[in-house]
Amino acid sequence: MPWESKQIHFVGGTGARLRDMDGNEYLDLFSKFGANILGHNDPRYNVRLADALTGAAAVNLGVNEVEAAEMIRAFVPSAEMVRFSLSGTEAVLNALRLARAYTGKSRFIRFFTHYHGNADSLLGGRVGNLDYPLPEAFDGDFTDTDGKARGTTEEAFLLPWNDLPTLDRVLSAYSDQIAAVLTEPICINGGGVMPNDGYLEGMRRLCNAHGVVLIFDEVITGFRVGLGGAQALFGVLPDLTTLGKAMAGGALPVSAIAGRREIMNLYNARKIVHGGTFNGYALGMAAIRATLEILSADDGRCYDRMAAHMRRIHDAFLRAAARHGLDFEMKGLDTAAVFHFRSGPDEAKKLPMISQYAVKLTSEAMAETGILVSNMNRFYGSIAVDDDDVALFEERIDDVFQIVAPFVEKMRGPKPTMTSPSRAVAAGGAQ
Ligand SMILES: Cc1ncc(COP(=O)(O)O)c(C=O)c1O
Numbered sequence: 546m547p548w549e550s551k552q553i554h555f556v557g558g559t560g561a562r563l564r565d566m567d568g569n570e571y572l573d574l575f576s577k578f579g580a581n582i583l584g585h586n587d588p589r590y591n592v593r594l595a596d597a598l599t600g601a602a603a604v605n606l607g608v609n610e611v612e613a614a615e616m617i618r619a620f621v622p623s624a625e626m627v628r629f630s631l632s633g634t635e636a637v638l639n640a641l642r643l644a645r646a647y648t649g650k651s652r653f654i655r656f657f658t659h660y661h662g663n664a665d666s667l668l669g670g671r672v673g674n675l676d677y678p679l680p681e682a683f684d685g686d687f688t689d690t691d692g693k694a695r696g697t698t699e700e701a702f703l704l705p706w707n708d709l710p711t712l713d714r715v716l717s718a719y720s721d722q723i724a725a726v727l728t729e730p731i732c733i734n735g736g737g738v739m740p741n742d743g744y745l746e747g748m749r750r751l752c753n754a755h756g757v758v759l760i761f762d763e764v765i766t767g768f769r770v771g772l773g774g775a776q777a778l779f780g781v782l783p784d785l786t787t788l789g790k791a792m793a794g795g796a797l798p799v800s801a802i803a804g805r806r807e808i809m810n811l812y813n814a815r816k817i818v819h820g821g822t823f824n825g826y827a828l829g830m831a832a833i834r835a836t837l838e839i840l841s842a843d844d845g846r847c848y849d850r851m852a853a854h855m856r857r858i859h860d861a862f863l864r865a866a867a868r869h870g871l872d873f874e875m876k877g878l879d880t881a882a883v884f885h886f887r888s889g890p891d892e893a894k895k896l897p898m899i900s901q902y903a904v905k906l907t908s909e910a911m912a913e914t915g916i917l918v919s920n921m922n923r924f925y926g927s928i929a930v931d932d933d934d935v936a937l938f939e940e941r942i943d944d945v946f947q948i949v950a951p952f953v954e955k956m957r958g959p960k961p962t963m964t965s966p967s968r969a970v971a972a973g974g975a976q
Pocket residue numbers: 578631632633634635637660661662663729734762763764765789790
């Protein structure tokens with residue numbers, strides 16, 4: 546960034562607004578990486594958590610767990626049985642272990658730009674030039690990290706997403722080795738990319754044909770894009786689903802694996818370890834119950850309201866960008882969207898650099914202006930977003946592009962040189 550990023554220390558919040566220690570107010574479209582679907586300080590949620598701490602729920606652990614699992618079963622179409630853990634990472638690792646135990650095979654397929662958690666075996670994988678047989682282990686995935694134990698990504702094949710012929714080719718060649726296909730059903734982490742028509746159906750068909758477990762990682766999409774997650778939107782049922790983030794309202798960490806009885810029953814046969822001191826902890830279960838009760842009240846109409854408010858915010862964002870000569874687009878869904886900078890074909894060569902810069906700059910300028918978005922370019926709304934929040938966004942967004950536009954303009958020139966945004970702000974009159 547051409548300026549030093551400001552450290553923000555939040556001290557409180559209500560609805561879709563947060564307050565920092567200097568008394569500044571922010572519109573929260575970051576929602577803790579999408580987890581905070583209820584917004585902040587929802588009294589219905591707080592009361593339920595307080596009851597759980599002081600009342601029967603704290604000791605009545607088993608009942609709470611069963612009721613939370615029953616609610617998930619009621620909403621998530623493929624959930625016949627459910628088990629709980631704490632983080633999305635754990636849920637994904639457990640789902641892979643389950644798939645291996647069920648199929649007696651060890652490898653799995655995952656996809657470029659998808660993210661499944663902070664574990665060595667989930668960061669990186671084996672790739673090729675798509676002329677299989679597969680090459681040596683590769684460590685160049687964008688989610689890669691230093692410090693991994695050697696060989697931990699050996700079992701993962703990294704493929705391009707939305708490419709059914711390649712998946713078909715690899716599954717056909719290696720079906721005797723592959724236990725699972727692991728995918729975000731909407732690739733939010735890779736930029737809000739929707740599955741092509743028929744892609745998820747094709748995946749389902751290929752997994753059936755090759756005896757491979759299909760895992761939908763709905764840690765982001767679950768209870769965010771609707772009560773039934775992406776699988777309900779597309780009508781394609783995975784064998785296993787991983788859930789986390791929004792499921793417990795964002796204040797408490799809880800994740801889950803949900804799936805087909807035949808596979809999940811391996812746990813009951815005591816063939817698979819599912820360790821975790823706090824698995825199914827009472828407060829987390831109470832948080833799931835409270836969240837799902839709030840989200841499902843009134844036939845889940847809060848999702849329509851959230852989508853409508855967020856659509857108005859996205860429209861205002863795109864309109865403001867256009868007013869300043871910038872060509873942004875929004876991908877994904879109203880409830881989980883990602884913005885990208887798009888430009889004309891004459892700029893194609895410079896586009897990746899300009900695009901990354903514009904996105905980063907825009908996110909930072911938004912924070913400067915009092916609007917928080919997630920992980921650079923994602924808009925995660927909450928059901929707390931209301932008309933006043935939309936109005937606040939509309940009021941402030943021009944200031945953002947007043948800061949961003951001159952910098953992007955310079956990037957487009959032959960020799961980009963940066964001046965400090967504070968000067969740009971002073972000249973442009975932004976706050
Ligand atoms: C799709 C997806 N799966 C899994 C994870 C990992 O979840 P956690 O950070 O709770 O371990 C994430 C986290 O962002 C995610 O986006």
